[in-house]
Amino acid sequence: MTFDIKKIRSDFPILTTFVNGKPLVYLDNAATTQKPQPVIDAIIDYYTRYNSNIHRGTHHLSNLATEAHEAARKTVQMYINAQHEHEVVFTRGTTEAINLVAFSFGEAFVNPGDDVIVTEMDHHSNFVPWQMMCERRGANFHVVPFDENGDLKLDVYQNLLSDKTRIVAFNHVSNSLGTINPAREMIQMAHDAGAAVLVDAAQSVQHIEHDVRALDADFYAFSGHKIYGPTGIGVLYGKEKWLNAMPPYQGGGEMIDLVTIEKTTYNKLPFKFEAGTPNIVGPIGLAAAIDYLNGMDFNEIVTHEDDALNYGREQLTQIDGLKIYGNAKHRTSILAFNIDGVHHYDLGTLLDTHGIAVRTGHHCTQPIMQALGIEGTVRASLALYNTREDIDALVLSIHKVLKLLGR
Amino acid sequence: MAAIKDIQAQIIEDFSFLPEWDERYAYLIELGQKAPPLAEAYRTEENIVRGCQSLVWLHRECRQGEVYLQSDSDSLIVKGLAALLLQVFSGQPAEAVLKADLTFFEAIGLNKHLSSQRANGLMAMVQEIKAFAARCAGGSI
Ligand SMILES: Cc1ncc(COP(=O)(O)O)c(C=O)c1O
Numbered sequence: 007m008t009f010d011i012k013k014i015r016s017d018f019p020i021l022t023t024f025v026n027g028k029p030l031v032y033l034d035n036a037a038t039t040q041k042p043q044p045v046i047d048a049i050i051d052y053y054t055r056y057n058s059n060i061h062r063g064t065h066h067l068s069n070l071a072t073e074a075h076e077a078a079r080k081t082v083q084m085y086i087n088a089q090h091e092h093e094v095v096f097t098r099g100t101t102e103a104i105n106l107v108a109f110s111f112g113e114a115f116v117n118p119g120d121d122v123i124v125t126e127m128d129h130h131s132n133f134v135p136w137q138m139m140c141e142r143r144g145a146n147f148h149v150v151p152f153d154e155n156g157d158l159k160l161d162v163y164q165n166l167l168s169d170k171t172r173i174v175a176f177n178h179v180s181n182s183l184g185t186i187n188p189a190r191e192m193i194q195m196a197h198d199a200g201a202a203v204l205v206d207a208a209q210s211v212q213h214i215e216h217d218v219r220a221l222d223a224d225f226y227a228f229s230g231h232k233i234y235g236p237t238g239i240g241v242l243y244g245k246e247k248w249l250n251a252m253p254p255y256q257g258g259g260e261m262i263d264l265v266t267i268e269k270t271t272y273n274k275l276p277f278k279f280e281a282g283t284p285n286i287v288g289p290i291g292l293a294a295a296i297d298y299l300n301g302m303d304f305n306e307i308v309t310h311e312d313d314a315l316n317y318g319r320e321q322l323t324q325i326d327g328l329k330i331y332g333n334a335k336h337r338t339s340i341l342a343f344n345i346d347g348v349h350h351y352d353l354g355t356l357l358d359t360h361g362i363a364v365r366t367g368h369h370c371t372q373p374i375m376q377a378l379g380i381e382g383t384v385r386a387s388l389a390l391y392n393t394r395e396d397i398d399a400l401v402l403s404i405h406k407v408l409k410l411l412g413r
Numbered sequence: 414m415a416a417i418k419d420i421q422a423q424i425i426e427d428f429s430f431l432p433e434w435d436e437r438y439a440y441l442i443e444l445g446q447k448a449p450p451l452a453e454a455y456r457t458e459e460n461i462v463r464g465c466q467s468l469v470w471l472h473r474e475c476r477q478g479e480v481y482l483q484s485d486s487d488s489l490i491v492k493g494l495a496a497l498l499l500q501v502f503s504g505q506p507a508e509a510v511l512k513a514d515l516t517f518f519e520a521i522g523l524n525k526h527l528s529s530q531r532a533n534g535l536m537a538m539v540q541e542i543k544a545f546a547a548r549c550a551g552g553s554i
Contacts (some may be wrong), residue, residue, distance in 0.1 A: 026434055349488040351466045352442070356490075359434035367466045381487070382466060410439050411489070412446075 009306035015391050016040040017298070024159040029360030031399045036181045036209055036340060036387035037365050038231045041295070045235060049295035052287045060286055061260060061277075071107075071286055078289035080275070085296045087217040087224060088243050092275040095242040095249070096289055100208040101131040103227035103242035104175070106279060107204055108135035110252035111225075115202075116172045118144030123166050123174045123201075125150040125158055126377055127183060130370045132175050144162060145172070152377065156183040156334040162190065167199040173224075174203045178210035182371040182385065183332030184315075184340030186214060193222050202248065208232055212299075212389070213311060213338045218243050230288060235295035239288025242279070249275050256281040307390045311339055314388050318397045325404060331383055341386040342369075345408070350382045357384075360403040417509055421503050421517040426523040437521070441493030451485035462527040462534040462541055466492045469534035471541055475549035482511050482542065486534070494526055494535055495517075502542055507550035515539060 015021050018040045023030045032040060052074070058067035060075050076091075084092045097103040116122065116139065124136050126149050140147040150163045158176075167174075174196040178189050189205055196203045204225035207216065214231040218226045225248070230239035244252075254261055254272055258281035265272040272278045299307070318341045322328055327346030344350060354366035365380040368375045375382060386400055415423075431437045455472040457534075462469040467488035474481040482503040486492040501517070502510050518524050528537050548554050 255465075349467065349490075351488045352490045356438055359438060406435075410435060411442060 009310055011310070011393060013393070014312075015393075017044075018391055019043060019046070021391060024064070025361040025363070026359050028359075029395050031362045032162070032362075033341075033386040033388065033392065033396060033400060034363045034365050035176055035389035035392070036232070036385065038237070039212070039234045039389050041236070041291075042226060042298050043300050044293050045294045049100065049153045049236060049287055049291045052290050057287075059283055059410055068094055074084040074290050075284075075286055078293035081293040081296050082289070085216065085300070086211070086241075086243055087219050089121070089219065090246055093243055093246055093249065095244065095279045096284055097227075097240040097242050098238060098285070099229040099231070100206060100227045101135075101229075101240075103225075103240050104132050104204065104206065105135045106242055106255040107173075107225050107227075107244070107252075108139040110255050110279075110400055110406035111173060111202070111248065112139040112143050112145075114252045116140075116143040116145050119170065120145045121148055121166070121168065121171045121248050122146070123150060123163070123171060124194075125152070125176045125187075126373050127156070127158070127180045127185065127371065128151050128175070128177050128373075129181055129206065129208070130210075130372070131206075132177055144155060146170075149373070150176070152183075152185070152374075156180070156185045156332040158187055158189070158192075160192070160195075162197060167195060169200055171196065171199050171201040174201050176203075177206040177208065179207075179213065179338055180332070180371075180374075181209045181387075182342055182369045182383070183334065183373045184337040184342070185332060185334035186210070186336035186338055188336075189215075189221050189223070200238065214308065224248055230252040230292040230295065233292070234298060235292035236288055238285050239292050241292075246275065249279070254278050254281070258282040260284070260321060274394075300331075302390075310364065311388055311390060311392070314392050314397060315339060315341065317394050318369065318386065318388070318400075321397055321401045322404075325401065326407075328404075331378060331380075339388045341388070342383040343385075344380065344383055345404070347413070348408070350384045352411070353384050353404070356410065357400070357403050358407065360399075362400055364400075414504050417501055417505055417513045421515075421520075423498060424517045425520045429506065437523070438490065441497075441523075442489045443493070444496040445486075445489040445491075445493035448485075448492055448499075448512075451483055453483060455483060456485070460500065462537045467534060469495060469538055471495075471538055473542070473545045475507065475545070475554045478507050478549065478552075480505055480542070480546050480549055484538070491526075494523065495538060498535075498542070502512050502546075507546040510546035511543060511550055 020040045050221040056067050056070040058071040060072040079094050082094050148166045152158050193203045202224040205223040211228040226243040231237040261281040263273050331342040349365040365385045452471050460470045469486045472483040482499050484495040
C-alpha cells in the first residue's frame with residue numbers, strides 16, 4: 007500500500023475538530039498522539055461485546071477478553087521483534103516501566119559503590135527513578151552530557167563505563183531536542199563493559215527503528231498513547247534472563263503462584279510483574295494501533311515524517327530571530343525553538359488562539375534547559391498525519407503573533 | 414477607590430468590546446507592556462511566585478489595613494493578567510480583598526490561565542495575595 011496522506015488524515019476523527027473557530031493543527035504529538043478510528047472502535051467493541059476480567063474466569067466473556075489481551079501481547083512482541091511473548095510486560099506507561107526496572111533490577115544487581123549511567127537529555131521519567139534507586143542502593147549516579155548540537159558526548163560516556171557500571175539508561179530519541187542517539191553503538195559499548203541497558207523508546211518506537219533484538223537492548227520501554235494507542239498502557243520489554251533474575255515490583259493478585267502464611271511463590275513471566283487486575287482494554291487498543299501501523303510500509307512513514315521535519319526546519323529558520331534547539335547529526339519529529347524577545351508561554355498561548363496546538367515549557371527535561379541556559383522552548387512535534395500544510399499554518403500564525411506583539 | 418465588584422464589572426465590560434481572542438490577547442499584552450516594570454529592589458527571590466512556565470514577581474505592602482501590590486513577569490500575557498489582578502486588588506482594604514470573589518477571569522474567558530495552575534504563577538499569585546490580605550487585616554504586619 008502506498009502512503010495516502012488524505013486517507014490517513016481521515017482515519018483520525020479528531021483532526022477535523024475546530025479550535026477557537028479555527029481548524030485544529032495538532033503539533034503536540036510528542037506529548038500524546040491522536041487515535042485512529044480502528045483504535046477507538048476496538049475500545050468500544052471491547053466494552054460493548056466482551057468486557058470481563060481475565061486469566062481467572064471460566065466463563066465465555068472472560069475467555070474472549072483473555073484471548074484478546076494475550077493476542078495483544080503477541081502483536082507487541084512482533085512489532086518490537088522480541089524473542090518471546092513473555093518478555094513483554096504490560097505497564098501503565100514508559101514511566102512505570104522504567105520505575106519497575108529501576109526497582110527490581112536495582113534490588114537484584116546494584117550494590118553500594120556500583121555505577122549507574124543516564125544522560126543529560128533524558129526525560130525526568132528516565133532520570134529521577136535512577137536517582138532514587140542510586141540513593142536507595144548506595145550507588146553512584148553518572149550523567150553523560152551533550153554537546154552544542156544536541157549530540158551525546160560519547161567519549162565521556164566511554165570514560166564513565168567500567169566494570170562497576172551495572173546499568174545504562176538513555177532515550178533513543180530526545181523529546182526536547184529530537185536527537186536520535188546511536189543506540190546500537192551505545193548498547194554495544196555498555197555490553198563491552200559488562201553493563202545492562204534500558205532504552206527509553208517513548209519517542210522512538212513510533213518514528214524510527216524499533217527492533218529490540220537488532221538493538222540488543224536489555225530493556226526497552228514505551229507508552230501506548232504516544233504510538234496512536236490509548237493512555238494508561240505501556241510496555242516493558244526485558245530479556246528473559248534479566249526478568250527471571252529480578253524480584254517482583256509489586257505484590258498482589260495475578261503475580262502469585264502459591265500463597266501461604268509462611269511464604270509466597272511467584273507466577274511465571276510476564277505475570278510476575280503484572281500485579282492486580284491489569285488495564286485489560288489498554289493492550290487491545292494498543293494492538294489496534296500497531297495493526298494500523300502494520301497496514302503501512304514503515305519506511306514510508308519515516309520518509310513522510312522526515313519530509314515534514316526538514317520542511318519545518320527550513321521554514322522556521324527563515325523567521326527573524328528564531329533559534330532552533332537540537333541540531334544533532336540524526337534527528338526526528340521534534341521542532342523546538344524560541345524567538346528573540348518572545349516568551350515561550352506567550353507564543354504558545356497565542357498560537358492556540360489560531361487553533362495551533364504546540365507545547366511550551368521545559369518538557370520534563372529540566373537538565374536540558376539548564377544546559378542550554380534557558381527556561382523553556384516552544385515545541386512542535388510531528389506524527390504520521392502531519393503535513394507541510396501544518397507547517398505552513400504554524401509559520402503563518404507565528405508571523406501573525408509576532409505582529410500582534412508589535413514586532 | 415471603587416469597590417472590588419465594580420472594578421470587576423468594569424473589566425468585564427471592557428472585554429465585551431473585544432469579542433475575538435486576538436483582540437483580547439492584544440489588549441492583555443498592551444496592559445502588560447504598559448505596566449511599569451517592577452523596581453529592581455523588589456525583584457527578590459522571596460517576591461517570586463513560581464509557575465511552571467513563567468516567573469511572576471509580586472511585591473506586597475500593607476498600609477493602614479490596605480493592600481498595595483506591584484508585579485512583573487517574564488511573560489507579557491502573564492504580566493497583563495497580573496495587571497488586571499492588581500487593578501482589582503491593589504489599594505483595597507485587606508478585609509475586602511480577603512472576602513472578594515474573583516469572578517472576572519471566568520467572565521472574560523481567561524479562566525484557563527487560572528485553572529492550569531502549574532503552567533503560570535497566576536493561581537499561586539491569587540493565593541499569595543489572599544494570604545497577605547489575611548495577615549494585613551489581622552494587624553500582624
Ligand atoms: C523520552 C520520554 N520518556 C518518557 C516519557 C514518559 O512517558 P509517560 O508519561 O507516558 O510514562 C516521555 C513522555 O513525555 C518521553 O518523551
